[in-house]
Amino acid sequence: MERSRFIASCSFGKDSMATVLLAKAHGEPLDEAVYCEVMFDKDISGEVPEHRDFIYETAIPALERMGVKVIVLRSLKTYVELFTGRVTRGQRKGMVRSFPLCGKCYVQRDCKVRPIERYRKTLPSNTVPYVGIAQDEQDRLLRLKGGSQISLLEKYKFTEKDAWEFCRKAGLLSPVYAFTDRGGCWFCPNAKLPELRHLYDHHPDLWARMLELQAIPGKATEKFNRTQRFSDIDAIFRQEDQESFREAA
Numbered sequence: 581m582e583r584s585r586f587i588a589s590c591s592f593g594k595d596s597m598a599t600v601l602l603a604k605a606h607g608e609p610l611d612e613a614v615y616c617e618v619m620f621d622k623d624i625s626g627e628v629p630e631h632r633d634f635i636y637e638t639a640i641p642a643l644e645r646m647g648v649k650v651i652v653l654r655s656l657k658t659y660v661e662l663f664t665g666r667v668t669r670g671q672r673k674g675m676v677r678s679f680p681l682c683g684k685c686y687v688q689r690d691c692k693v694r695p696i697e698r699y700r701k702t703l704p705s706n707t708v709p710y711v712g713i714a715q716d717e718q719d720r721l722l723r724l725k726g727g728s729q730i731s732l733l734e735k736y737k738f739t740e741k742d743a744w745e746f747c748r749k750a751g752l753l754s755p756v757y758a759f760t761d762r763g764g765c766w767f768c769p770n771a772k773l774p775e776l777r778h779l780y781d782h783h784p785d786l787w788a789r790m791l792e793l794q795a796i797p798g799k800a801t802e803k804f805n806r807t808q809r810f811s812d813i814d815a816i817f818r819q820e821d822q823e824s825f826r827e828a829a
């Protein structure tokens with residue numbers, strides 16, 4: 581019988597990166613790491629730029645040096661295409677689809693889940709996926725029970741903090757942890773204020789692209805997240821800038 585194939589889903593965040601490092605450190609079988617990159621448009625990644633640079637310039641070369649094959653998946657669809665597409669059903673039919681809803685993200689569905697599912701269908705049925713779920717994420721671990729997925733972080737009793745430290749010591753901790761504790765697209769409706777402030781301060785070109793999208797007429801929703809338009813957040817940051825300018829003057 582053909583031996584099982586072992587793959588690690590890898591976002592290059594601390595938990596999935598620590599999973600790969602644990603597999604190598606303990607001689608666990610690992611055939612490949614699979615990463616799915618969401619794209620903002622055809623040319624711009626949905627990854628926070630610092631994380632994208634880390635992935636391509638540091639993490640993937642390091643994994644390849646360890647002998648881990650890295651598969652990069654991308655959907656043909658991009659955030660901008662989905663955003664500017666039209667709603668096809670319901671009361672808002674014909675309107676511009678616009679921002680994804682918190683907890684019901686069409687980017688997650690079309691640009692992440694679908695390419696990964698398509699790839700999984702090409703794998704042998706005895707493929708075993710490793711998932712980066714830490715020992716202190718009991719709710720998520722409970723949902724794994726009975727399934728075919730394995731958490732090496734649970735097996736080796738790694739908490740999220742241990743995973744963070746393990747990556748840091750290996751020189752493979754993403755720089756995004758300097759300003760956020762979560763991974764995700766830079767246009768995510770779940771982004772916290774410090775992440776958005778980082779984008780505003782360090783990536784004004786990307787910020788401007790979001791304001792352009794906010795200005796499109798006929799959208800199904802004006803809200804970027806549960807309560808605010810992107811332009812509301814922009815106004816808050818401009819106000820903060822003016823206040824600190826006045827205080828410094």
Ligand code: SF4
Nearest residue numbers: 685687688764765768
């Ligand atoms: S990080 Fe946010 S925007 Fe990106 S796929 Fe996940 S929920 Fe959607």
